[in-house]
Amino acid sequence: MDLAALKTQLKNFVQSMFEEGVLDNQFSQIQALQDSTNPNFVEEVITLFCNDAERIINEINRNLGYQNVDFSNLDSYVHQLKGSSSSIGANRLKLACANLRQASDERNKEG
Amino acid sequence: MAPTLPSGDQASDQDNWDNGRLAHKRQLLTEIVLRNRLTALVVDGDTTCRVLEQLLLRSYGVQTQGVDNGRDAVALIASGVKFNLIIIDMILPVLNGLEATRQIRDMGVHCKMLGVTACSGESERQAFLAAGVDVFIEKPLDPEHLVPILRELDGQ
Numbered sequence: 001m002d003l004a005a006l007k008t009q010l011k012n013f014v015q016s017m018f019e020e021g022v023l024d025n026q027f028s029q030i031q032a033l034q035d036s037t038n039p040n041f042v043e044e045v046i047t048l049f050c051n052d053a054e055r056i057i058n059e060i061n062r063n064l065g066y067q068n069v070d071f072s073n074l075d076s077y078v079h080q081l082k083g084s085s086s087s088i089g090a091n092r093l094k095l096a097c098a099n100l101r102q103a104s105d106e107r108n109k110e111g
Numbered sequence: 112m113a114p115t116l117p118s119g120d121q122a123s124d125q126d127n128w129d130n131g132r133l134a135h136k137r138q139l140l141t142e143i144v145l146r147n148r149l150t151a152l153v154v155d156g157d158t159t160c161r162v163l164e165q166l167l168l169r170s171y172g173v174q175t176q177g178v179d180n181g182r183d184a185v186a187l188i189a190s191g192v193k194f195n196l197i198i199i200d201m202i203l204p205v206l207n208g209l210e211a212t213r214q215i216r217d218m219g220v221h222c223k224m225l226g227v228t229a230c231s232g233e234s235e236r237q238a239f240l241a242a243g244v245d246v247f248i249e250k251p252l253d254p255e256h257l258v259p260i261l262r263e264l265d266g267q
Contacts, residue, residue: 026251030163033170041166049159079202083229084159087251 020092027089049088056081060100071104078104140258141172149264151196153177154184154211155227156204164198164227164252171261181206185214194222195264198252201228201239209242216243223264227252 001009017023034041056077063074082097151173155161158179165175173196178184181203188194197215201208212224226244228235236247248256 026253029167029251029253033166038166045159045162048162052157052159076202079229080157083200083250084157086229087157087160087163089251 022090022092024089024091026086026091030089045088049084049090052084053081053093071107075101075104137170140261141170149173149195149261150193151175151198152184152187152192152194154179154181154197154199154203154208156180156200156202160200160250167252167254167257168196168198171257173261180204181208181211184211188215188218188220196260197222197224198227199224199244201226201230201235209238212239212242212244223260225252225260 014023018027030045031042059077060074060081063069063077078097078100082094082101085091085093085097149172151168153161153164153168153175155164155177156179161177161179165177168175176187176192176194178187182205184197184199184203185206188197199208199212203211206214208226208228212226215224223246224244225246225248226239226242227248227250228239229250230236230239231249239247246256246260
């Protein structure tokens with residue numbers, strides 16, 4: 001596939017993420033920050049976010065695996081993920097964090 | 112100067128017009144800020160958030176420094192470094208944002224402090240304001256909240 005076609009495919013993919021609510025306006029702000037002085041900024045910050053998020057999600061899964069879940073420990077991880085996902089425009093992930101916090105508040109492991 | 116789109120694609124006329132206006136606005140604001148050489152300290156334990164906030168500020172010409180915990184923030188201010196603006200998160204490693212804010216204010220530092228946090232509750236808002244931040248902003252920090260503050264600082 002040639003470069004132009006790949007670029008179009010990427011653009012369409014990102015557009016569909018906006019339409020599905022996976023990404024929100026905050027991501028557009030970040031795209032707007034990329035310029036000739038920061039040519040790979042979007043890619044770099046996404047990589048940064050994904051590495052951090054992977055680590056946090058692993059911790060969340062580990063915490064949820066225990067018989068007696070330490071909800072306050074879990075909460076601090078979810079809070080951190082909520083902060084970074086909202087900063088990068090990962091809308092659905094941010095909402096999922098909010099839901100998880102609420103379920104965790106209710107001490108509802110099933111939720 | 113023709114505006115450049117991040118993806119480098121062929122832009123529609125509307126895209127060019129919108130991006131041109133946006134670039135022009137940013138240019139004006141950057142000139143104002145550079146004339147006054149505003150400086151800001153960003154205190155956030157999360158790398159993604161700190162990097163994004165610093166870059167957002169830099170895009171408006173603000174010179175920034177970043178630290179990832181409350182203790183280093185307090186130490187930096189205590190060493191005599193002056194900032195026009197401090198962006199500080201509530202939950203921080205080593206020393207939390209509330210306590211760090213109090214200590215900074217106790218030093219007699221009166222610069223604008225923005226509490227930028229993922230916490231969204233009213234009690235958190237009240238606590239952060241009581242600790243000494245001037246404005247409480249729920250993450251993400253965006254131009255809509257930041258630009259009026261930069262204009263205000265520029266006017267001083």
